[in-house]
Amino acid sequence: GNTVVIEEMLVGPECSLLAFTDGKTVRPMATSQDHKRALEGDLGPNTGGMGVYSPVPIVTDEEHATMVAVMEQTVAELAAEGIDYRGCLYGGFMLTPAGPKVLEFNARFGDPETQVVLPRLKNDLVEVMLACANCELDQIELDWRDEWAVAVVLTSAGYPGSYEKGKVITGIEDAEAMENVTVYHAGTAVVDGQLVTNGGRVLAVTALGDTFENARNLAYEACEKIDFEGKTLRHDIGLRALRGRDAWDA
Template sequence: MNAETQVIDILLLGSGGREHALAKKLSESPRCGKLYIAPGNGGTLNVGENVAIDEADPEVVADFVKGAGIGLVVIGPEAPLVAGVADAVRALGVPCFGPGAAGAQLEGSKRFSKELMDRAGIPTAAYGSFDNEEDALAYVREQGAPLVVKADGLAAGKGVIVATELAEAENAVHECFSGAFGAAGATVVIEEMLVGPECSLLAFTDGITVCPMSTSQDHKRALEGDRGPNTGGMGAYSPVPIVTPEEHAEMERIMRVTVDQLRSEGIDYRGCLYGGFMLTAQGPKVLEYNARFGDPETQVVLPRLENDLVEVMLAVAEQRLADVELSWCDEWAVTVVLTSAGYPGSYEKGKVITGADEADAMDGVTVYHAGTTQEGDELLTSGGRVIAVTALGETFEAARDLSYAACDKIEFEGKTLRHDIGLRALRGREAWEQ
């Protein structure tokens, strides 16, 4: 057996719906031997072995990699990336999918990201960054609303406040500096509010070559009609029908410029680069960068990828991505997230989940577990975002209808969901201009 077909054992870090999607795709590869997921969830038990180690501790992960003879490490969430887990793995000479701590600052520090975009000439919102509340409030009052107030560090997707009124922006600044987001709010970035539809473009990159994935669009707000607080994501679809070829080409150009800028500054970025874009009247502008796969974008993008994911990730880790050509199925994908009552605020855990296997058995449907845990014969809720239900269809409408039909089969006390995932895109570009 040559090196190109050798079976390898894989360690995947993370516990959410994104990781279940990655685990399922990795397990489909003929190159995937033993698949460990740390710490995993109730769904990843079915495709690999969950291991109880601290995925954000570089030393702990490195020790496990050595002891288990791991041949590839895949890092799902942002916290291990920012903590430098990829650096510790690469120091062992083991292939790793995910940027080191330096590259992960693209997500770990919004100030770092904005300053890098400035240096690269990348179109993004005008901004100011502040280390104290007094100066931040003065900037807010000078600029006036609407504004977007962001905690600089990692805040699990919740440290971004879109303020349409001045008082709302002032309150957001106070919230950041009062410790609501912990150390993440010690620095605050305040941006102009861009207007237009959002679009996520994820890309594989080995630090030299950039291979964009298919477009997707997340639904961040908790309530229907894009109202309520920001969440980690309530649903998504892929591809995004309203994106023009010119916009797509510009987003790809921006992603390549970003990787070139990182490399020019001595940062070796290997993994997934996630570009969050606003499709403005002046063209696509970067809202934010993430240093990993999105959630729930992963759940709609990966089912449409026809390549062997292990092969692609090894090509990224070994800087051979120029040899890879990505292939996508023509079907549409829609995912709807089922959440615990109260999310993204406080919620109860331990609710019994029924119907997940029945939904997953439907033709064209995949159920991705996020906040679930298996206790004996029972599947229980253990998080805010509990399950993501993804459906593939020949048309956008067919995929959407199938996803909601599958959602109806799954029950747990307090189950909540948005019923309008994808509706806006079905109405066309003008839906964002009303």
């Protein structure tokens, strides 16, 4: 009780920027935006992520350049301190009126950001990772698909609080039979030959589309084909971005 920490209140939309690095070169990935709150309208408790999309249309060129510069400066400072960091650096930013501010760094890929970023990567991921490991990332330029990606997370009822496990999951094959749809498993298990829920965040349903709207609609169409008792999801993933930057001022 003798120490008080005063933190700046950051206002604005969040944006995630992941980057590959070999400790010297930094290759930023596509931007993405997660939805942390459990309930629609960004209400309720924080979760590990209820949905995400890439790229983030509200990010300006100036904001993107600032975020990339922060990532590059961070890797340079790590090297200056004798830290040989290779792999993925996750930068979480708040797009404030004064410019992007760092919320957090993670030494890993993001979840569920990875489920929309990597599907848009044209490069061979293994080659990129080997370049990071061998300090040859300067020889690689990242190439991105033009398609938009939207992922909706299906959770167990009650998440992020207490929830039941062992609910039988159906419809994944029907969802994945849809063109440009991939279902990623998170909290699942196979019990007695049946696929069942085994966590709070159960599945991430990702769709690619030639427009933001098409990708979003396709993701929700795929979600409708999947069912398990207590299936919960947010129906407003990406709606703010469709309305533009002013939506965060409301």
